[in-house]
Amino acid sequence: MALHMAHSISVSVLVLVVIVMSDMTNAGVQGPIEGYNSLDELLTTTQSQSAGQAALFQPTTPTAAYTHPKWMEPYFDPSTPRNVTALMGKSAYLSCRVRNLANKTVSWIRHRDIHILTVGSYTYTSDQRFQATHHQDTDDWTLQIKWAQKRDAGMYECQISTQPVRSYFVRLNVVVPTATILGGPDLHVDKGSTINLTCTVKFSPEPPAYIFWYHHEEVINYDSSRGGVSVITEKGDVTTSFLLIQNADLADSGKYSCAPSNADVASVRVHVLNGEHPEAMQTGSSGCQYNWLTIVLLLGLVLCYSQQCSAAVAAATLPSPGPPSTSESAANESAVTARKRCPAVAICRQATVHVRAKRSCHR
Numbered sequence: 139m140a141l142h143m144a145h146s147i148s149v150s151v152l153v154l155v156v157i158v159m160s161d162m163t164n165a166g167v168q169g170p171i172e173g174y175n176s177l178d179e180l181l182t183t184t185q186s187q188s189a190g191q192a193a194l195f196q197p198t199t200p201t202a203a204y205t206h207p208k209w210m211e212p213y214f215d216p217s218t219p220r221n222v223t224a225l226m227g228k229s230a231y232l233s234c235r236v237r238n239l240a241n242k243t244v245s246w247i248r249h250r251d252i253h254i255l256t257v258g259s260y261t262y263t264s265d266q267r268f269q270a271t272h273h274q275d276t277d278d279w280t281l282q283i284k285w286a287q288k289r290d291a292g293m294y295e296c297q298i299s300t301q302p303v304r305s306y307f308v309r310l311n312v313v314v315p316t317a318t319i320l321g322g323p324d325l326h327v328d329k330g331s332t333i334n335l336t337c338t339v340k341f342s343p344e345p346p347a348y349i350f351w352y353h354h355e356e357v358i359n360y361d362s363s364r365g366g367v368s369v370i371t372e373k374g375d376v377t378t379s380f381l382l383i384q385n386a387d388l389a390d391s392g393k394y395s396c397a398p399s400n401a402d403v404a405s406v407r408v409h410v411l412n413g414e415h416p417e418a419m420q421t422g423s424s425g426c427q428y429n430w431l432t433i434v435l436l437l438g439l440v441l442c443y444s445q446q447c448s449a450a451v452a453a454a455t456l457p458s459p460g461p462p463s464t465s466e467s468a469a470n471e472s473a474v475t476a477r478k479r480c481p482a483v484a485i486c487r488q489a490t491v492h493v494r495a496k497r498s499c500h501r
Contacts, residue, residue, distance in 0.1 A: 212239050212298050214306040215277070223311045223343045225400060230283040232308045234296030237277055242299045244279040246270060249293040249307075256281065286312050315342035315401035319394070322406035329412045333383040337396030337404060338376055345373035346398035351381050354392050386410045 215235035224230035236244055246255045246268075254262050256270035267284040283290055296306040320336045327333055339346055349371055351358045358381070360367050366384035371377065377398070383390055388410050395405045 210238055210240075212242050212300060212304065213237050214296070214298075214304070218306065218308075220307065221309050221311065223313060224283070224286045225343060226288060226312050226314045227285055230286040230290065230310055230312070232281040232283070232294055232296075232310060234279045234281070234306055234308070235277050236279060236296075236298060239277070239298070244270075244272075245297045245299070246279075246281045247295040247297060249295060255294075283310070286310075288312050288314070313341045313343065315346070315398065316340050317396050317398050317401040317404040319396055319404045319406040322404075324407050324409065326409045326411055327386050329386060329388065329410055331386055333381070333386045333390060333408060333410075335381040335394055335396075335406065335408075337379045337381070337398075339378075339398045339401055340376050342377065342400055344400075345377045346400045348399050349377070349379045350397045351379070352393075352395040352397060352403075353390075355395075388412060 213236070215237060218233055218235045222230060222232055232246070234244060234246070243258045245257045247253065248255055255268045256262060259270055259272055261268055261270065269282045269284070271280045271282060272278065279296065281294065281296075291310055291312040294308050294310060296308065298304040317337060317339050320338065325333075325335075335351075337349065337351075339349070349369075351369060358367060358369075360369060366382075368382045370380040370382070372379075379396060381394070381396075391408055391410045393405055393407050395403050397403045
């Protein structure tokens with residue numbers, strides 16, 4: 139009796155399990171229970187599927203080496219300037235913009251002596267003028283060179299520690315702004331005319347902040363009681379400053395200096411004349427002048443020595459006794475010798491060249 143009851147309970151439990159499983163849909167099983175012929179087939183299929191799913195999580199041997207995607211590798215921003223110009227004595231900044239740096243490092247190398255200057259933010263040179271700066275929120279690695287000198291000019295390499303290394307080259311130019319006063323070192327103007335001094339500032343990456351004019355080492359006061367003094371400054375790649383002094387007087391003679399904020403001082407000496415005639419006058423032309431008295435004297439020398447040379451040549455060319463051919467040959471040789479020995483010939487030629495040069499200058 140007890141055995142019969144236990145059998146009935148087992149059958150009931152089995153039937154209940156079959157009913158519950160028949161209501162499942164795709165919960166790890168490929169279909170309802172009706173798709174299987176027997177419970178054993180169901181259990182066997184379920185076990186094999188479980189084993190297959192577990193195999194998905196087992197470690198497998200890689201079939202090929204892992205290749206880092208190229209778009210994730212570090213690269214240089216091509217818009218970074220490749221030419222940098224700095225003022226001598228000022229700081230120079232060389233920028234290197236690196237994208238996707240990740241765990242790589244950036245180094246700066248000076249090509250002149252293949253010297254490693256910085257690695258990351260660390261400086262590897264005893265010259266403390268070099269320093270690398272980097273901000274966490276940017277991709278810029280900037281090499282700063284304090285108090286740049288002419289010897290600092292040249293090629294610098296920004297390098298990424300990839301395999302192989304990647305490089306970006308930047309050329310540094312160190313310039314020295316130069317100031318020049320046109321027409322110097324001496325200018326001559328007539329009394330009562332206008333003194334016009336022109337100062338140019340070249341080789342400057344930026345226009346000077348200011349330009350001061352000096353007369354006898356004192357700053358010119360444009361609002362002085364004298365009046366008639368003005369300055370016009372035009373800034374650009376070449377900055378030009380004009381100093382205009384109207385109605386020049388003898389007291390306006392002396393040394394004038396142009397002092398830009400970023401260049402050495404340039405000077406010129408102005409001579410205000412009261413009727414004198416110097417060898418050089420400030421004119422609108424190239425300043426080619428000459429002395430008429432000198433030309434008259436040279437012409438007199440030319441005429442004098444020409445007559446002496448003519449007499450000497452004529453005497454040397456007189457016919458001599460003998461055969462005609464021999465006489466003619468000897469006359470020619472005597473004439474050539476006379477021209478060579480006559481010092482007036484050379485003087486005449488030099489004077490003629492000098493006069494031609496003067497006439498050309500006059501034109």
